[in-house]
Amino acid sequence: MYKLLHNFQLKKFNTFAIPATAKFYLSIESLSDLTDALINNPQLINEQRLVLGSGSNLLFLKDYDGIIIHPQIQGIQRLKENDFTVEVEVGAGVKWDNFVEWSVVNELYGIENLSLIPGNTGAVPVQNIGAYGVEASSVVEWVTGIDLITMNQRIIHRFDCEFGYRISLFKEKLKENFIVTSVNFRLSKKPGYNLQYEGLESKVREFGEVNLVNVRQAIIKIRTSKLPDPSVYGNAGSFFKNPVVSDDAADTLKRLYPDIPVYSLGSGFSKLAAGWMIEKAGWKGHSFGNAAIHDKQALVIINKGNATGKEIFSLSEMVAENILQKFNIRLEREVQVVG
Ligand SMILES: Cc1cc2nc3c(=O)[nH]c(=O)nc-3n(C[C@H](O)[C@H](O)[C@H](O)COP(=O)(O)OP(=O)(O)OC[C@H]3O[C@@H](n4cnc5c(N)ncnc54)[C@H](O)[C@@H]3O)c2cc1C
Secondary structure (H helix, E strand, C coil): CCEEEEEEECHHHCCCCCCCEEEEEEEECCHHHHHHHHHHCHHHCCCCEEECCCCCCEEECCCEEEEEEEECCCCEEEEEECCCEEEEEEECCCEHHHHHHHHHHCCCECCHHHCCCCCEHHHHHHHCCEECCEEHHHCEEEEEEEECCCCEEEEEEHHHCCCECCECCCCCCCCCCEEEEEEEEEEECCCCCCCCCCCHHHHHHHCCCCCHHHHHHHHHHHHHHHCCCCCCCECCCECECCCEEEHHHHHHHHHHCCCCCEEEEECCEEEECHHHHHHHCCCCCCEECCEEECCCCCCEEEECCCCCHHHHHHHHHHHHHHHHHHHCCCCCECCEEEC
16 A cells, blocks of 8 residues: 655654655555556656655755655565575565564574664665675675666666665666665575674674674674664764775875774775764864764764754765865765755
8 A cells, every 4th residue: 555645744754853844755565556656646757756765864955845755665585595595585664673683583694794774675775785894785686676767677686786885776877766675685594704893803702602693782782882873863874985095095194194094995995984084173072053973973963953954964064175175085975965
């Protein structure tokens, strides 16, 4: 069954808790819901559109003058398996962390480091979510969805997803023209942990032996100690991406700031910690109206109460401008700005 609403309040549907409204809001539970809704309401076809998951990576600057499509497709299905791996199909509307928990309970390896990332599974390949040394692209097999230009179902294999650092085909070439309805993952039956991230292994050992449950617990513990809870202070996690620069540029910065963290990516490129630069530039805890740079993690911008999307955006622009002046590094937003 689809649900179509007019002048829909989005405050509870974005983790920044911005009180924007959408001209139309369409919630769907299947592909046929979408086609039914469009056949019954042909005026919707020409509206600009935005696909919504949990709104944990979106910043609304104003009311949305178009249709917000909200896929609520549920289900976690174990498909083909062999002695080593299992293929699992997950509906776009499944809360990502529920699937991670399911994988841990079922002793399947591969996504435990991605515990507690907010959002729905449909957004996972769009964003190519990542944390603690693991990216979704390492486990996605294929993505099923609806091509909104042809209204046909399409299956896109992992090699065609154009995955990169928080980027994919869905976020670029297919932006606003493709609704992910389900994602197929390949998880491992054999233990294989990724504990390279600094301090992770010792945190796991605080819980006991290295096993799936303890890795998940350790990740949850680290995350909750560092990141603000969106139900307390609206936020969307990291506001900026960690900049990727040439090794030469990284060396220059290292000479000027010997304590700057630099992670070599090979092939002549290095990743810098945006949070470190923002903190070094003195922004930690700094407010602008009702928006502020989080006082524990400088990469996160929070809504202190009644911030507008514009206040949050203005603060982010001030930070980015200052980082450009100070470090000659152009920060790129990870959060998607709407409006
Ligand atoms: C406290 C906090 C911590 C976070 N930590 C991390 C982290 O460690 N790593 C990380 O990678 N991210 C992190 N994030 C960001 C966010 O959780 C992820 O980007 C997440 O995948 C967004 O999911 P969502 O369902 O909320 O998507 P939304 O914010 O609703 O949408 C994000 C984008 O995906 C598109 N989209 C959503 N669903 C679909 C669909 N079914 N079909 C097509 N397009 C779709 C939207 O149009 C939009 O462009 C964090 C956010 C918060 C609030």
